Structures are given as C-alpha cells and as structure tokens.
Amino acid sequence: MKKTILHCDLNCFFASVEMLYHPEYRNVPMAVAGDPEKRHGIILAKNVPAKKKGIRTAETINEALQKCPELIILKPDYHSYEYFSERVRDLYYEYTDRIEPFGVDECWLDISGSLSYFGGAEAIVSSLLNRIREEIGLTLSIGVSFNKVYAKLGSDMAKEDDFCRIDSLDDIRxxxxxxxxxxxxxxxxxxKSHGIYTIGDLADHPMGYLENILGKAGKTLYCYANGIGSDEITRYDHEAEMPKSISCCHTAERDLCSLDDFKIVLTMLCDEVATRLRKQGLYYRKVHLLLRTKQLKVRTMQMSLKENSDLAKDIYDNALALFERNADFSIPYRSIGVSVSDLSYQKQYRQTSLFEESAYSIRQKKQELAMQQIRDRFGKDAIVSLRVMEDQTLSRIGLKNNEPFEEVIHQ
Amino acid sequence: MIRKYVDVICLNDKGGNVKPLFLIWEDDKKIPIKKVKEICPRASLKVGGSGLRYTCVFEPNRIRHLYYDRGKWYVEMNDHVV
Structure with missing residues (x-):
C-alpha cells in the first residue's frame, strides 16, 4: 500500500520569524544576513518584498544592496529560530510520530497511520496550515505524495501557506x-549534455544508461525520478534519537594560507565535535573533512578508523592526515568543516597488542574529559590548546565570544 | 498597535500550571485578574510575537489578551494610548 508522506517547508523561515516580532518589516524589503566582519556576509533569508526586488538567498550583502539600496538587513537570531523550529516540530508530533527533520525549517512526516483518525490527508494538511499560522504565526508550504522525493518537490511547487499534491510521475514529468x-x-x-532536460526524460532513460554517465548517483536519480523507494521515515524518538553524523563547520575571519592556520581551526573544530559526541555518549568510526576554497569550491574527503573512538585527538590526526594526503595550500581556504559518522553507543573493544600504546588513549581521554569539565564550568575559553592561542584572529570566533559554531546535525 | 511588556504576579501551582493573578501597570497599580477564560498557543499578528495567549477577565466584562512569550508577558496596546 502506498504511503502518505508530507514535506513541510516553513516559508522564508528566518525572515518570517523576524517579521513575527517586527511587523513593521512585513511590507518593506528585508533580509537576514550573516555578519560581514566575520565573513558570513551573505543573505540567509529574505521576505517577499525583497524577493520582488530580485534579492536572492546566498548572494553577498553588497550585491543585494546594489539591487535594493533600501534593503533592511538584520542579524540572525539563531536561538529564536531554534525555538520556533522546536515549537513547529512539537505541533507535527500531534499528528504523527514518524518525523524526519531536514534542516531547521523542513520536515518529512509519514501520516499513513493517522489518516483515518484525522479524516484524510487533506484534513491533516489544512489543519497543519491553519494551526501553524494561527498558533505560531508562521506559514508553510506542504507537499503531499507517496514518497519523500515527490513530497519535497510538491512543497517546492506549492505556494506560500498552501499545499501541492503529487500522485504520479505524470504530474511532474x-x-x-x-x-x-x-x-x-x-x-x-x-x-543536459546527454539530452536529458526534464524529470520525464530522466525517468524514461534506463537505469544502466544513467549509471554510465553519473556513476552511483545514476541509480539514485533514476529511482528518485520514477518515485521508487525513499518512503521510509524512521520513528523519531525524543529520548533515544541517534544522529547519523555530527558536524562542525567554521568560516575563518581570514583565509587559511598555511598548515599552522589550518591546525588552529582544526583543533577548535575537533574539540567541539568530540564534546558534542561525548555529551550524547557516542563513538565514531568515520572522519570527514570539508574544505571550502576562497572561490567557494567545496571538497570533501573521508576515512574510516580501525576501531571507533570518541577522542578529539583521533579526529584531529585523521583529518590532518586526510588533508596532507589530498590537499595543499595552492589555493587559500575560506572555511573548513569536520564531521564524524558511523556512530554507535558502544565502544568496540579489541585485543590489545604488546606494542600498542593503549595507555596513551586512556590518558588522552582523561585529559579531554578534564578540559571538557573545566569548559562546562567556566566557559569555553577557560582552557584552550596552546596552538589555538597562537593566532588571536583565527581563534576569536567560537571560543572567546562563546558563540556557537555553525552546526549541522543530520538526524 | 504595539506590544507592551508588563509585570505580572502569577501563581505557579503544584501541577506546574501558571496562573496570572495581578497585572502591574505603569503607575505600580496592581490590577487583579478575576478569571482566566482560555489559554491557548497563539501568534499575535497585530503587534508581533507568538506564545501562550491568556484570555483574562479584569473587571466584569473587561476582557484582554495577555501573552506569555519565552518568560515575558505582554499586552496589545493602541499606539495613541501609550
């Protein structure tokens, strides 16, 4: 039996939250943008009047101001966004327990089990739209379909505060x-170079052909286009949710031009990731490194460890090895990110060998735990690695100001 | 209309419920809240904000909405009154 899956996307989420508290910005062009001094100066969200002036998400503040000099630019208030995201999610729980978040403002909901109770998909959709508008003051677009990919497409096609239903491939061909x-x-x-322009074209080509031109992704895209699979939404448990990965990404105040610069930022990121891991009692097996160049080109690399770990030192060593093996400083880097995945709650034990320094990792763990306890008690800048203190500019963000890192937790 | 933050004296009962008892106005006058008719989550689109809306009866037939939003209380006010 086909499932009924909703994709709920809050409309211009950051801008909507700002307008909720500042109704005076509803009818003037307004955008939420990062801090240009910290080199986060891009448009994160904009309201409808700004959209009409041609402002686009992810363009720089300067570009936006050239298009619309009267544009009001607000700093993001992430605590508010998290609060509203949580409130909206709590409301979704009143309809189903099968919820899969996709970023802070999007969620997939599997409502197959609650259809008869609430009187059908349309009843649930209109109730959600009404309640989120009236109780929370935000609007959303909802896509209704039988799998996640089509539902997401539906929410993209739906107007603000409305829904769009996709029943078959013919609707989106x-x-x-x-x-x-x-x-x-x-x-x-x-x-396009192979003559595939529409979703219909993609669906009509054989899977083998797509695999030839796109590799592994060919099979995935064939399934996406034909609406095959991707209808599993895991039950989201408040208590025992286990993230798929924990990431931390940071845009430095100046470009990273040497290995020393790289090591400073990497140390801070690894500390942060390991702290979050340990707070959830998790161990990782894979380390990923993300590098974003000055030209905003992104490179990612990953490696697996022999045994799982929860140490910042292991993340650091492996990320550094990845970098040294695969990258250099021919182009300066704007931001770097560290992520760990293949998570588990259990430490894997294996036979220790006579020559292995098992005592070393125990000592390292004690040291990291001690540092974590000091930070929990006295703040993030109470204790830092000597390396981090070498460059005040690079180490300023995240530690000295006690500001949160940009964070992605994939559920 | 504007959002006007106010001081409120509340009763936190054993069940974890919060009941506003008095609203303290600008002249430090304590205005008793006789009854809370309804509590529901609501956005205040007129003045901006979103939280729990308490529909309070202040004096016979004087009903006003009192909003509780992340630890703060506010009422909706006409600009010319303030």
Whole structure:
C-alpha cells in the first residue's frame, strides 16, 4: 500500500520569524544576513518584498544592496529560530510520530497511520496550515505524495501557506530535472549534455544508461525520478534519537594560507565535535573533512578508523592526515568543516597488542574529559590548546565570544 | 498597535500550571485578574510575537489578551494610548 508522506517547508523561515516580532518589516524589503566582519556576509533569508526586488538567498550583502539600496538587513537570531523550529516540530508530533527533520525549517512526516483518525490527508494538511499560522504565526508550504522525493518537490511547487499534491510521475514529468532533490548545477549540465532536460526524460532513460554517465548517483536519480523507494521515515524518538553524523563547520575571519592556520581551526573544530559526541555518549568510526576554497569550491574527503573512538585527538590526526594526503595550500581556504559518522553507543573493544600504546588513549581521554569539565564550568575559553592561542584572529570566533559554531546535525 | 511588556504576579501551582493573578501597570497599580477564560498557543499578528495567549477577565466584562512569550508577558496596546 502506498504511503502518505508530507514535506513541510516553513516559508522564508528566518525572515518570517523576524517579521513575527517586527511587523513593521512585513511590507518593506528585508533580509537576514550573516555578519560581514566575520565573513558570513551573505543573505540567509529574505521576505517577499525583497524577493520582488530580485534579492536572492546566498548572494553577498553588497550585491543585494546594489539591487535594493533600501534593503533592511538584520542579524540572525539563531536561538529564536531554534525555538520556533522546536515549537513547529512539537505541533507535527500531534499528528504523527514518524518525523524526519531536514534542516531547521523542513520536515518529512509519514501520516499513513493517522489518516483515518484525522479524516484524510487533506484534513491533516489544512489543519497543519491553519494551526501553524494561527498558533505560531508562521506559514508553510506542504507537499503531499507517496514518497519523500515527490513530497519535497510538491512543497517546492506549492505556494506560500498552501499545499501541492503529487500522485504520479505524470504530474511532474514536464518539470526541469534540476528541480529534483540533489540535482545541482553540475549534474544538471551533465544531464543536459546527454539530452536529458526534464524529470520525464530522466525517468524514461534506463537505469544502466544513467549509471554510465553519473556513476552511483545514476541509480539514485533514476529511482528518485520514477518515485521508487525513499518512503521510509524512521520513528523519531525524543529520548533515544541517534544522529547519523555530527558536524562542525567554521568560516575563518581570514583565509587559511598555511598548515599552522589550518591546525588552529582544526583543533577548535575537533574539540567541539568530540564534546558534542561525548555529551550524547557516542563513538565514531568515520572522519570527514570539508574544505571550502576562497572561490567557494567545496571538497570533501573521508576515512574510516580501525576501531571507533570518541577522542578529539583521533579526529584531529585523521583529518590532518586526510588533508596532507589530498590537499595543499595552492589555493587559500575560506572555511573548513569536520564531521564524524558511523556512530554507535558502544565502544568496540579489541585485543590489545604488546606494542600498542593503549595507555596513551586512556590518558588522552582523561585529559579531554578534564578540559571538557573545566569548559562546562567556566566557559569555553577557560582552557584552550596552546596552538589555538597562537593566532588571536583565527581563534576569536567560537571560543572567546562563546558563540556557537555553525552546526549541522543530520538526524 | 504595539506590544507592551508588563509585570505580572502569577501563581505557579503544584501541577506546574501558571496562573496570572495581578497585572502591574505603569503607575505600580496592581490590577487583579478575576478569571482566566482560555489559554491557548497563539501568534499575535497585530503587534508581533507568538506564545501562550491568556484570555483574562479584569473587571466584569473587561476582557484582554495577555501573552506569555519565552518568560515575558505582554499586552496589545493602541499606539495613541501609550
């Protein structure tokens, strides 16, 4: 039996929260943007009047101001966004316990089990739209379909405070392939060079052909286009939720031009990731490194460990090894990110050998725990590695100001 | 209309419920809240804000909405009154 899956996307979420508390910004062009001094100066969200002036998300503040000099720019208030995200999610729980968050403002909901109780998908959708507008003061677009990919497409097609239902491939056959989840500009160009322009074209090509031109991703995109699979939404448990990965990414105040710069930021990121891991009692097996160059090109690399760990030192050593093996400083880096995955609650034990320094890791863990306890009690800047103190500019963000790092936790 | 934050004296009962008892106005006058008719989550679109809306009866037939939003209380006010 086909499932009923909703994709709920809060409309211009950051801007909507700001307008909720500042109704005077509702009818003037307004955007939420990062701090240019910290080199986060891009547009994160904009309201409808700003959209009409041609402001786009992710463009720089300068570009936006050139298009619209009267644009009001607000600093993001992440605590408020988290609060509203949580409130909206709590409201979703009144309809189903199968919820899969996708970022702070999007969620997939599997409502197959609650259809008869609430009187059908349309009743649930209209109740959600009404309640979120009246009780929370935000609006959302909802996509209704039988799998996650089509539901996401539906919410993209739906107007503000409305929904769009996709029942079959025929409803979306004519849409550009770039509208499909995970088809970026690069993949889109490859597809176009093979004469694939629409989702219908993509669905009609054999899977083997797509695999030939796109590799592994070909199979995934074939399934996405044909609406095959991707209908599993795991039950989201408040108590025992286990993230798939824990990441921490940081844009430095100046470009990272040497290995010493890189090590400073890496140390801070690894400390942060390991702290979050240990707070949830998790161990990781894989380490990922993300590098974003000055030209905003992104490179990612990953490696697996022999045994799982929860040490910052292991993340650091492996991320550094990844960097030294795969990258250099021919181009300066704007930001770096560290992520750990393949998480488990259990430490794997294995036979120790005579020559292994098992005592070393025990000592390291004691040291990291001691540092964590000091930070919990006296603040993040109470104790830092000597390396981090070498460059005040690079170490300023995140530690001295006690500001949160940019964080992504994939559920 | 504007959002006007106010001081409120409340009763936190054993069940964890919060009941506003008095609203303290600008002249330090304590205005008793006789009855809370309804409590529901609501956004205040007129003045901005979102939280729990308490529909309070202040004097016979004087009903006003009191909003509780992340630890603060506010009422909706006409600009010319303030």
């Amino acid at each position: 004519h849409l550009s392939a770039s509208k499909l989840l995970f088809i970026g500009s690069h993949t889109c160009e490859i597809l």
